[in-house]
Amino acid sequence: MLKALVTSILIVGLTFAVTQSALAKHHEAGEATADQPLSLEALAVAFGWDLQGAQITAEKIDDGLYVLFGVGGNIGVSIGEDGVLIVDDQFPQVMEKIEAAIDSIGGNGIDYAINTHWHFDHAEGNNTLGPQGTTIVAHSNARADMAKGGLVNLVIAKYRQQAYPKAALPVLTFDDRMQIHFNDNQIDLMHFSPAHTDGDAAVWFRQQNAVHLGDVFNNSGYPFVDVDSGGGIDGMIHFCQQVLDAVGPDAIIIPGHGPVTDTAALARYIYMLTTVRSRVADMIDQGMTLQQVVDAKPTANFDEVYGPETASLGFVNRVYTSLALQ
Numbered sequence: 001m002l003k004a005l006v007t008s009i010l011i012v013g014l015t016f017a018v019t020q021s022a023l024a025k026h027h028e029a030g031e032a033t034a035d036q037p038l039s040l041e042a043l044a045v046a047f048g049w050d051l052q053g054a055q056i057t058a059e060k061i062d063d064g065l066y067v068l069f070g071v072g073g074n075i076g077v078s079i080g081e082d083g084v085l086i087v088d089d090q091f092p093q094v095m096e097k098i099e100a101a102i103d104s105i106g107g108n109g110i111d112y113a114i115n116t117h118w119h120f121d122h123a124e125g126n127n128t129l130g131p132q133g134t135t136i137v138a139h140s141n142a143r144a145d146m147a148k149g150g151l152v153n154l155v156i157a158k159y160r161q162q163a164y165p166k167a168a169l170p171v172l173t174f175d176d177r178m179q180i181h182f183n184d185n186q187i188d189l190m191h192f193s194p195a196h197t198d199g200d201a202a203v204w205f206r207q208q209n210a211v212h213l214g215d216v217f218n219n220s221g222y223p224f225v226d227v228d229s230g231g232g233i234d235g236m237i238h239f240c241q242q243v244l245d246a247v248g249p250d251a252i253i254i255p256g257h258g259p260v261t262d263t264a265a266l267a268r269y270i271y272m273l274t275t276v277r278s279r280v281a282d283m284i285d286q287g288m289t290l291q292q293v294v295d296a297k298p299t300a301n302f303d304e305v306y307g308p309e310t311a312s313l314g315f316v317n318r319v320y321t322s323l324a325l326q
């Protein structure tokens with residue numbers, strides 16, 4: 001069990017640790033250039049995702065609440081007398097295994113699926129669940145983004161997310177806050193500002209005091225700020241701080257990627273974001289170009305914790321771009 005858990009953490013940890021060599025191989029093969037979107041298959045290779053062979057592992061957070069690790073974003077699962085509610089749903093290719101994992105922990109079918117945002121590695125499973133009758137819930141901007149599809153600019157690569165058909169779209173949406181009363185839980189969906197995208201939801205399970213932050217909080221490396229989707233560094237800092245203030249110091253923190261953690265890790269993440277933001281802002285004030293800022297390595301003293309910035313989805317690039325747009 002421990003080995004399985006460690007393996008799953010390693011797999012999740014690889015999510016954004018894109019090897020430059022994997023992408024270089026695609027360039028050599030002429031499959032894509034930096035300006036051409038990669039196919040899902042090519043992106044999966046670059047990210048180390050095995051869509052067919054992936055195993056789903058379950059970690060119990062507390063009574064009635066689990067996190068499933070597989071390929072793509074972490075899945076929160078509430079199980080109880082009312083049924084099953086999940087947060088994020090990965091990919092159709094792994095849905096049978098997700099459903100089997102939910103069965104093995106006492107569920108039977110998925111009644112509700114909340115999407116933390118519109119990105120494919122968190123919402124693509126809607127294409128299976130929606131037509132099966134699962135009620136899908138998301139922020140109103142996330143629904144709009146899913147409905148129109150678009151180019152996800154990952155900086156080191158691009159991916160064109162197809163527009164989702166009506167059956168895969170959320171049927172319930174919210175703007176700032178929404179409550180779902182399910183399995184003797186009050187589940188708060190909270191949106192404070194554009195952060196990772198323009199339509200992020202944090203999902204707070206009050207009974208267990210656990211909150212799923214989607215990709216607003218990445219616990220497997222530096223985060224991706226999807227500026228082209230309306231995300232921004234200032235909003236990301238604000239969103240995280242608002243969540244931390246709401247849930248208090250004892251909450252369990254479920255990140256979009258990486259292992260489940262605590263509020264101390266979230267506080268350290270906010271400190272890192274704030275420090276890097278301030279350094280990049282100063283460099284912009286000094287008239288430095290994007291390349292000069294990247295070369296100055298404003299994350300250097302955090303790399304030991306968050307990994308090499310060069311393995312991120314252009315973290316400094318996106319912080320700079322986000323600030324330069326203001």
Ligand SMILES: [Zn+2]
Pocket residue numbers: 117119122196215
């Ligand atoms: Zn995302």
